[in-house]
Amino acid sequence: LYSYFPGSPSWPRSxxxxxxxxxxxTETTIDRATLSRVFASAFARWSAATTLNFTETASASDADITIGFHSGDHGDGEAFDGPLGTLAHAFSPTDGRFHLDASEAWVAGGDVSRASLDAAVDLESVAVHEIGHLxxxxxxxxxxxxxxxxxxxxxxxxxxxxxxxxxxxSLY
Ligand code: TQI
Ligand code: CA
Ligand code: ZN
Ligand code: ZN
Structure with a gap:
């Protein structure tokens, strides 16, 4: 069964x-256009199931959600740990921060099962999960x-x- 964060925080219903x-x-080798496509596809999974919609904006200052790649200690007390282990983390509503470990062998939009590295991680799969947390x-x-x-x-x-x-x- 699904669960919520303590107190069931959500974005305002309005x-x-x-x-x-x-x-x-810049912390990842995946090009910017591919990143846009993968995150748009991940958000679309959730907008299809709800009345919510998501749009990308170029400026972090008017964004509700910020997505970034970081390595090691990046200033929020939740340091990343290099390849595998923790892949990413996202904070509960309405914080909006979504961080990905820049040390992972991220694979975007391809057939990850055929990736050359055993440790390859599918970016969209992790994004869909983390958006659930967001x-x-x-x-x-x-x-x-x-x-x-x-x-x-x-x-x-x-x-x-x-x-x-x-x-x-049930939340929205
Ligand atoms: N990151 C953990 C996660 O997203 C961080 C975490 C642990 C967390 N407990 C939490 C975040 C509670 C919010 C609330 O679950 S992870 C998976 C999964 C991770 C794990 O890097 O371990 C996925 C990232 F679910 F498969 F284990 C993506 Cl899909
Ligand atoms: Ca890691
Ligand atoms: Zn972080
Ligand atoms: Zn999780």
Whole structure:
């Protein structure tokens, strides 16, 4: 079953449009256009299940959600740990920060199962999970849910399960 953060924080129900900015993209080898495409696709999974919509904005100052790649200690007390281990983290509503570990072998938009590195991690799969956290979902006990707390490298998992849909629809 799905869960929420303590106190069930969410974005205001009146706010149907959330803006996101991709910052600190120079820390990864994936090109900017590909990043835009992958995050747009990840957000679209959640907008399809809710009345929310998401648009990319160039400036972090008018964004609700900021997405960035960082390595090691990056100033929020939650240092990244190099390849594998922690891949990314996102804060609960309405903080909006979504950080990815720049040390991962991120794969974007391809067939991650054929990636050359055993440690390759599918960017969209991690993004769909972290957006769930940004919107207020905690972890699920349902294996196969996007919010189930396990991911395997070289695996793509981007389709919301019924459990994710019921969880997000009860929050918005
Ligand atoms: N990052 C953890 C995660 O997103 C960070 C975390 C642990 C967390 N507990 C939390 C974030 C509670 C919010 C609330 O779950 S991770 C997965 C999964 C990670 C893990 O790098 O370990 C995915 C990132 F679910 F597969 F384990 C993406 Cl998909
Ligand atoms: Ca890591
Ligand atoms: Zn961080
Ligand atoms: Zn998680």
């Amino acid at each position: 706010k149907k449009s959330l803006r996101y900015a991709i910052t600190a993209a 919107l207020g979902l905690g972890h699920s006990s349902v294996e196969g849910a996007i919010m189930y707390p396990t991911i395997t490298s070289r695996t793509q998992k981007v389709e919301l399960a019924n459990d994710d849909v019921v969880g997000i629809q």
